[in-house]
Amino acid sequence: MTDKTLDLDFPAWPQFGQDERDGLIRALEQGQWWRVAGREVDDFEREFAEFHGAPYALAVTTGTHALELALQVLGVEPGAEVIVPAFTFISSSQAAQRLGAVAVPVDVDAGTYCIDPAAVEAAITARTAAIMPVHMAGQLCDMDALGKLSTASGVPLLQDAAHAHGARWRGQGVAALGSPAAFSFQNGKLMTAGEGGAVTFPDADQYEMAFLRHSCGRPRTDRTYRHQTSGSNFRMNEFSASVLRAQLARLDSQIDTREQRWPLLAGLLAGIPGVVPQATDDRCTRNPHYMAMFRLPGVTEQRRNQVVDALIARGLPAFAAFRAIYRTNAFWETGAPDESVDAIAGRCPNSEALSTDCVWLHHRTLLGSEQQMHAIAEVVSDVLATS
Known part of the structure; x- marks a missing residue:
């Protein structure tokens, strides 16, 4: 039951209005509802790429498919290793594992919850085919250190930018940093059509290969079924793209609001004994704040x-944070490293702690309003003091 003394009536999600309605009618009335013949997906890709500072964007069916497709484009094959953060949603590792690759979990920073570059460096082997930093809750990973490491190691x-729509590192869009970036449009994400995803690419060759693989290996103008590569049908439909065009138009102003609210809420939460908000990195010059995260260090799960x-x-939309991926049955079904849970846990102490104490x-x-940030902190403080 919502606390009757506090205003906890937060804005609904997803948000929509006349622009989404107009887009759906526009897609309907064009008479072609798949991307090869319609216009909405093409227009969305162009607008999304421009917004994020990328030369190319490809819209796909889901964020998980975006990761899987991008890994294929990067040449990840069965038996190769992909380094992933241990603290992330399971799609990060499963995208690699479904390709027959081995997902190698490494630890994250205890403050930002983002992948630790030193842990990445220690995990690189001759079999490492890709490194997958996950921008946790919109806080960008240390892209300076990771970029140098990528260059040095090859x-x-x-x-994995599923949380990072509109994010910027040193003023550059997340997709302008020289590496592919995969986004999700699942129902809870910062912009959504219920499901969907996109991959941005820094060069034409990667984009063209991704287009082939996302359309069953078939070139755009093919009329005689000359499939050039293996692939699958990861094509986004026209209706989803029409909604996402409207959602993209809303994104910037919503980020402005969240950027204003998070420092206030983080400061209030930090003033509560036993609460530690997610840390920020000032080089992340625009954080879209996909989640308002905080830790309760020392508590049990x-x-x-x-x-x-x-x-x-008490009326707050609260959630337990992700479980470390190696502590799920799904992780061990296929493509797991040849080591025990305890061994991985031993080198991932921060991921272990976050799995236990993060909210x-x-x-x-x-x-919500500034007043509602105070209300959130009051509820958190009261719950910790009385429950």
């Missing part, structure tokens, strides 16, 4: 889950 980066339940009961709030809370 191992390409694939940015059971206690953290009790706190989440209590926050929900996140839905980004729609950060679209």
Whole structure:
């Protein structure tokens, strides 16, 4: 039940209006509902690429497919290794594992929750085919250190930017940093059509190969079924693209609001004994804040889950943070490294702790008023003191 003394009536998500309605009618009335014959996907890709500073963008069916497709374009083959953060949503590792590659989890920074470049460097072997930094909750990874490491090792980066629509590093768009970036448009994401994804590419060759693979290996103008590569049908439909064009137009102003609210909320949370908000890196000059994350260092997983339940009961859209990927059954089904859970956990102490003590709030809370940021902090403080 919502606390009756506090305003916890946050904006709904997803948000939509006349622009989305107009887009759906426009897609309907053009009479062609798939990307090869329609215009909406093409227009969305051009607008999305421009917004993120990329020469090319390819719209696909899901964010997971975006990662899988990009890994294929980078040449990841069965038996190769892909370095991933241990603290992330399982799609990061599964995209590699579904290609027959081995996902190698490494630890993250205890403050930003982003992949630790030193841990990445220690994990590189002769079999490493890609490094996948995940921009956790919109906080960009250390792209300076990772870029240098990629150049020195010759191992390409694939940015998992599922949380990072509109993010900037030293003033540059996340897709302008010289490596492919994969985005998700799942229902909870910062812009959404219920499902969907996109990959941005820095050069034409990568984009053209991705286009072939996302369309069953078939060139755009093929009329005689001359499939040039293996692939699958990862094509986005015209209706989803029409909605995403409207969502993209909303994104910048929503980020402005979240950028204003997070420093206030983070400061209030930091003033509560036992609460540590996610840290920021000042080189990330625009953080879209996909989640409002904080830690309760020292608590047990059971206690953290009790706190989440209590926050929900008080009207906050709260969630337990991701479980370390190596502590899920899914991770071990295929493409797991030849080491034990305990061995991986031993080199991932920060991921272990985050799996136990981290909480996140839905980004729609950060679209609320300044008064509501105070209300959030009051509820968190009260829950920790009384539950």
